[in-house]
Amino acid sequence: MKNLILIFFLLISNITFSQELYINSEPASLIPKGSKVVSLVNSNIFLNGVDGLDNGEGTATLLTPSLSYGISKRLMLRVSLQFANNPLVDYYPNWRFNGFKFYSKQRILSSDRPKYHTRLSSFITGSYHNDKFMKNNLDIDIQDSGLQFGLIGTQLVNKFAISITSGLGFYTKEDLNVFMNSFSLGYLVLPRKYKSYKQTNFNVYLEYKTNTILNNSFPDRYYKFSSTIAPGIQFILFSRSRLDFSYKIRKANTPDEFLVKLTYIIY
Amino acid sequence: MKKQFIFILFFLFSSFFSFSQSFNSVITVNGLTCAMCSFSTQKSLEKLDFIKEITADLESTSFKLVFDDSKFIDFDMIQDKVEDAGFFIGGIKINFDEKLNPNNNDHKVYNNNLFHFIINNDINSSTYNLIDKNFISDMDFKSFSQFTSHACYLTGTHNESCCSNHENLKSKKVFHLEPDSE
Numbered sequence: 078m079k080n081l082i083l084i085f086f087l088l089i090s091n092i093t094f095s096q097e098l099y100i101n102s103e104p105a106s107l108i109p110k111g112s113k114v115v116s117l118v119n120s121n122i123f124l125n126g127v128d129g130l131d132n133g134e135g136t137a138t139l140l141t142p143s144l145s146y147g148i149s150k151r152l153m154l155r156v157s158l159q160f161a162n163n164p165l166v167d168y169y170p171n172w173r174f175n176g177f178k179f180y181s182k183q184r185i186l187s188s189d190r191p192k193y194h195t196r197l198s199s200f201i202t203g204s205y206h207n208d209k210f211m212k213n214n215l216d217i218d219i220q221d222s223g224l225q226f227g228l229i230g231t232q233l234v235n236k237f238a239i240s241i242t243s244g245l246g247f248y249t250k251e252d253l254n255v256f257m258n259s260f261s262l263g264y265l266v267l268p269r270k271y272k273s274y275k276q277t278n279f280n281v282y283l284e285y286k287t288n289t290i291l292n293n294s295f296p297d298r299y300y301k302f303s304s305t306i307a308p309g310i311q312f313i314l315f316s317r318s319r320l321d322f323s324y325k326i327r328k329a330n331t332p333d334e335f336l337v338k339l340t341y342i343i344y
Numbered sequence: 345m346k347k348q349f350i351f352i353l354f355f356l357f358s359s360f361f362s363f364s365q366s367f368n369s370v371i372t373v374n375g376l377t378c379a380m381c382s383f384s385t386q387k388s389l390e391k392l393d394f395i396k397e398i399t400a401d402l403e404s405t406s407f408k409l410v411f412d413d414s415k416f417i418d419f420d421m422i423q424d425k426v427e428d429a430g431f432f433i434g435g436i437k438i439n440f441d442e443k444l445n446p447n448n449n450d451h452k453v454y455n456n457n458l459f460h461f462i463i464n465n466d467i468n469s470s471t472y473n474l475i476d477k478n479f480i481s482d483m484d485f486k487s488f489s490q491f492t493s494h495a496c497y498l499t500g501t502h503n504e505s506c507c508s509n510h511e512n513l514k515s516k517k518v519f520h521l522e523p524d525s526e
Contacts, residue, residue, distance in 0.1 A: 096378055109384045110428035150428050189375030189432045233377055265378070271402035274383050316383035342380075344387040 096263040096280040097231055097238035100309040100321040100338060104240050104261075105196035105231035107153045107184055113343040114145040114155075120219070120336035122210045124164060127332065135164030137210040139175075139219060155180040159219070163208050176206030178218065182229075194233050200244070201226045214303055214331045215248060215255055215288055223248040225257065238263040252293050253300060259286040278313035282323070304328055317342045365441045367454055369409045369417075372434035373426055376405040381431065388429040392421055405434075416456040416514040419474055436474040437524060443470045449492055451507045451518070458502050458510050458518045464491045465523065472521035476500060488522065496520075 097104040108114050118141040125134050143157040161175035179202070186197040202217055202225040209220045217225050227244025239262055246255040267279040283306075290301040309323030319340040326333055376382050382402050389398055389407065394417050397410035411417050423433050445468055446452065446461035453459075462475065475488050477500065489497060494506040502510050502518040510518075 098378075098380070107430055109388055109430055112384065112387070150430060187375075187430075187432075190434075194375040194377070238377070271379060271382075273402070274379055274400070276379060278379055313378065313380055316379040319380075342384070344384070 096236070096265045096278070096282075096311070097233055097240060098280070098311065098313070098319065099240060099261045099263060099284060100282055100311060100323040100336075101284045101305075101307045101325065102240065102242055102259045102261045102286070103180075103182065103200065103229060104238070105184075105198040105229040106194075107150065107182055107198065108145055108147040108342070109344075110147045110150050111344075112147050114143075114340060115343065116143045116145075116338060116340040117141070118143075118336055118338045120334055122332050122334045124210065124332050127165070127212070130164055135169070137164060138162040139210075141219075145180075151184045153182050159206060161208060161210075163210060165210070166208065175208055176204065176222075178202065178204035185228075193235075194231075196229075196231045198229045199226065200229060200242075202244075202246075211327075211332055214327065215246075215251065215253065215290055217246050217248070217255075221248050222250050225255075227257065236265040254291045254293060256289040256291065257286070258289075259284060261285075274316040278311075278316075280311040280313070282309040282311065283307075284309070284323075303331065365454065366411070366413045367438050367440045368411060369419075369422075370406055370437045370439065371409065371422060371426070372404070372406045372436075373431050374405075374434040375431045381429075385426055385429040385431055388425040389422065392418075392425060394418065395422075411455075413455045416517075418515065418517065419476070419519055420478065420517070423478060433479060436479060438472045438474060438521060440470045440472070443468050444472075449494060451502070451510075453510065453513065456514050458507065458513055460492075460494065460496055460507065460518050460520045462488055462491050462497070462520055462522050464488075465525070467523040467525055469523040469525075471524040471526075473524050475520050475522050488520075 120139045122137040124130060124137055140160040141157050143155055145153055145155040147153045157178040159176045160172060162170045162172045182198050182200045184198050188195045204217050205222045206220050215221055217223050223246055225244050225246035227242060229240060229242045231238060231240040242259045244257045246257055261284040263280055263282050265280050268276045285306050287304045291298050292300050305325050305327050307323050307325040309321060312320045321338040324335050373385055379402055382400055386398055386400055389395060394412050394415040395409050396412050399408040419436060426433050446463060448463040450461045451458060477485050496502055496506050496518045497520055501516045503516055507518060
């Protein structure tokens with residue numbers, strides 16, 4: 078055990094860079110001014126055993142194209158559309174447009190030193206989705222409707238990036254409010270030494286997200302707690318495109334999810 | 345008379361040539377942590393038409409810039425472009441072709457740029473650090489301010505009384521340099 082800790086510290090002390098391009102949450106950093114980022118997420122939600130399925134088996138598939146734009150060094154915007162194939166609806170497969178999302182991020186603070194930075198940003202999310210896929214879960218990003226705002230803090234030292242997000246969500250269809258928190262860790266595995274833009278970067282991530290769900294009215298404020306743990310890996314290719322894989326593990330009774338994300342920056 | 349004329353002509357030309365030597369620059373960027381960030385910074389810098397060539401050193405997060413000698417080099421624009429990409433300038437070094445030997449408070453024109461030298465040591469160097477207000481800490485700025493009474497160090501423009509004889513230049517900006525001790 079002691080050896081393991083020693084090896085761990087040797088690893089992190091040797092290293093000079095790190096990563097914060099989280100797969101399931103946003104870092105406090107913004108995209109460059111004037112740049113456009115296009116991404117496509119394919120996500121599979123494993124609904125086996127959920128009520129309402131024909132033979133108890135089924136997978137919902139969500140396809141989410143997004144376009145982000147860096148308006149200034151302090152403001153970025155994103156629009157996402159969602160197309161879904163939902164086994165909980167008749168005549169499966171049934172690909173259709175299921176919703177959209179707006180996201181904006183504002184830089185509040187940025188303090189940089191060589192290979193080190195501390196950043197703080199605020200964000201606003203607004204979304205509308207037609208169908209829900211996980212009946213007993215709330216997630217404004219993929220299946221619910223409402224408004225969410227909050228703060229993101231990111232600290233980057235050497236090859237490690239740690240990010241904390243806290244937000245308040247108002248879910249219009251459910252008449253519930255959510256206090257959302259997430260903790261994300263990113264670590265750059267490869268390359269050991271940067272030589273050119275053509276080197277493939279390999280990052281590993283571990284993200285933990287909690288929802289404290291609150292009723293809208295007194296006296297029973299507290300309603301439910303849910304959490305998601307999401308390990309992931311990422312390849313950065315030619316310094317301008319990304320390929321991400323992540324598996325979201327949710328607590329009992331809530332389906333797991335596997336997602337693949339492709340991202341490309343247009344300067 | 346003829347000899348004197350040739351001498352004056354020679355003197356004029358020699359000074360002309362010594363002032364038209366070119367310079368390039370190495371900028372260090374803070375906060376860069378991945379090749380994707382460096383690439384974004386490079387793409388942002390490429391939008392400046394006075395930069396001819398950019399070579400990135402990803403390990404030290406610095407960029408070597410080769411300039412178009414016929415243009416005014418606006419270091420403030422370089423800073424803007426780096427900040428647009430989401431990062432910050434750690435320092436700008438300017439490399440001249442040969443060693444210069446300026447006195448404190450000398451103002452010299454190289455290509456289309458006016459530089460004001462602030463010298464507080466006897467280092468003979470071809471590499472100089474840009475020490476304008478926006479590029480260094482408040483503390484360093486105060487400490488360099490002790491070595492010059494010239495108003496242009498505060499305002500960054502050469503229409504001050506200290507350096508008003510440069511109306512023919514493309515820009516009103518004057519940049520300030522100190523010899524690099526490394």
